Amino acid sequence: MMFAPRLEIDLGKIQHNTRTLVERLAGRGISVTGVTKATLGSPEIAHAMLLAGVNDLGDSRIENIEAMRSSNVSARMSLIRSPMLSQAKRVVTSADMSFNSELEVIRRLSLEAGKLDRTHAVVLMVELGDLREGIMPVDLMAAVSEILNLPNIILKGLGTNLACRSGVSPDDANMSELSRLAALTEATFDISIEIVSGGNSANLEWVFSSEHTGRVNNLRLGESILLGCETLHRNAIDGLHTDAITLIAEVIESKVKPSRPTGELVQNAFGTCPAVADRGAITQSILAIGVQDIDLCGLQPPEGTEILSGSSDHLLVTSSFDGAAVGGEMKFQLNYSALLRAMTSPFVTKSFKSAIDVSSLRQIA
Numbered sequence: 001m002m003f004a005p006r007l008e009i010d011l012g013k014i015q016h017n018t019r020t021l022v023e024r025l026a027g028r029g030i031s032v033t034g035v036t037k038a039t040l041g042s043p044e045i046a047h048a049m050l051l052a053g054v055n056d057l058g059d060s061r062i063e064n065i066e067a068m069r070s071s072n073v074s075a076r077m078s079l080i081r082s083p084m085l086s087q088a089k090r091v092v093t094s095a096d097m098s099f100n101s102e103l104e105v106i107r108r109l110s111l112e113a114g115k116l117d118r119t120h121a122v123v124l125m126v127e128l129g130d131l132r133e134g135i136m137p138v139d140l141m142a143a144v145s146e147i148l149n150l151p152n153i154i155l156k157g158l159g160t161n162l163a164c165r166s167g168v169s170p171d172d173a174n175m176s177e178l179s180r181l182a183a184l185t186e187a188t189f190d191i192s193i194e195i196v197s198g199g200n201s202a203n204l205e206w207v208f209s210s211e212h213t214g215r216v217n218n219l220r221l222g223e224s225i226l227l228g229c230e231t232l233h234r235n236a237i238d239g240l241h242t243d244a245i246t247l248i249a250e251v252i253e254s255k256v257k258p259s260r261p262t263g264e265l266v267q268n269a270f271g272t273c274p275a276v277a278d279r280g281a282i283t284q285s286i287l288a289i290g291v292q293d294i295d296l297c298g299l300q301p302p303e304g305t306e307i308l309s310g311s312s313d314h315l316l317v318t319s320s321f322d323g324a325a326v327g328g329e330m331k332f333q334l335n336y337s338a339l340l341r342a343m344t345s346p347f348v349t350k351s352f353k354s355a356i357d358v359s360s361l362r363q364i365a
Helices: 011-026 043-049 062-070 085-094 103-117 137-148 172-189 199-210 222-227 336-344
Strands: 007-010 031-035 058-059 077-079 097-100 120-125 153-158 195-197 218-221 246-259 283-288 307-311 315-319 329-334 349-353
Touching: 007 011, 007 062, 007 077, 007 336, 011 031, 011 043, 011 199, 011 222, 011 349, 031 043, 043 058, 043 062, 058 062, 058 283, 058 336, 062 077, 062 085, 097 103, 103 120, 103 137, 103 153, 137 153, 137 222, 172 195, 172 199, 199 222, 218 222, 222 307, 222 336, 222 349, 246 336
Parallel strands: 007 349, 031 058, 031 218, 058 077, 077 097, 097 120, 120 153, 153 195
Antiparallel strands: 007 246, 246 283, 246 329, 283 315, 307 315
8 A cells, every 4th residue: 555645765766876976986086975864864775875885874863873773774874963962972872983073072972982982983074165064274283183182082084064054166176175184184193084075965066077186085975866966056967867756645635726815815824925826717736745744845746737835734736737636646856855854754654666685785884
């Protein structure tokens, strides 16, 4: 029995996308961390990424990492959002490495790792213009000096993140600065910086167009694997599937109604006063999914169908044809925002296609 709403997830297509990116980036000397944060730590998707050759897995929530551990996902795992102080013990227990920007947090990781008699690797994030997380470059050497003296902590590398907050594009200038900082750190402290993590799916355009990628030897990829697009302009990447994940919703009402509401118009459920043009009578269908489950602006409806609006639990569309019958289903493509919300909704069933054989996965944890 098929339930709706549901995400139909083609693991074979995700595996293809992952393998294609891993192989292309390997030619530039860059490894791939498969990012599972948009999938709620799905062990099925994690296994698909691992079978396709990702170097390790990264997630922004320790809860997702713990869930993958409990589901016997055998891989090196990194917490790619700076850990909460309150979760330091959980981080050193379940994550092999974490990406950090606060010395106070790294001190706590050191303390908790010591209590557990283990070491914890850290990547120190550097601010290079997007103004999200990262230590300022001028403060980097002092931070590294302290980290190197902390017990049970290994400085594994440097990283940065661009495009996510302010839309700053990775380019030769900011990536060269990251390479310079890695070289300066090595020269200053006579150490080896193993990982130089240049960023995320937004870096792909730079990687494949730049003559020199410098010291950058790792990218953290999620959206490009799951949706087959780069994230600066959301253009499809040649050779990748853009339909590995689709949303299916069921029609619960389909009627001919006026296109313009009647009566005094005030705020709707979300505090806005939408302007609605009078288009005469239209065939309006309601689907059983809403803002609680999905980002309506991130949906691409089937050809001939237009999204009108939505509420907490309803999605309203109109079609150039008669519309789907009650009990029928409609299929939508998703952008990253819509995927993220749908994957984390307990009301959206996750249906996996193209089952994969995980028996060949080697133990690397």
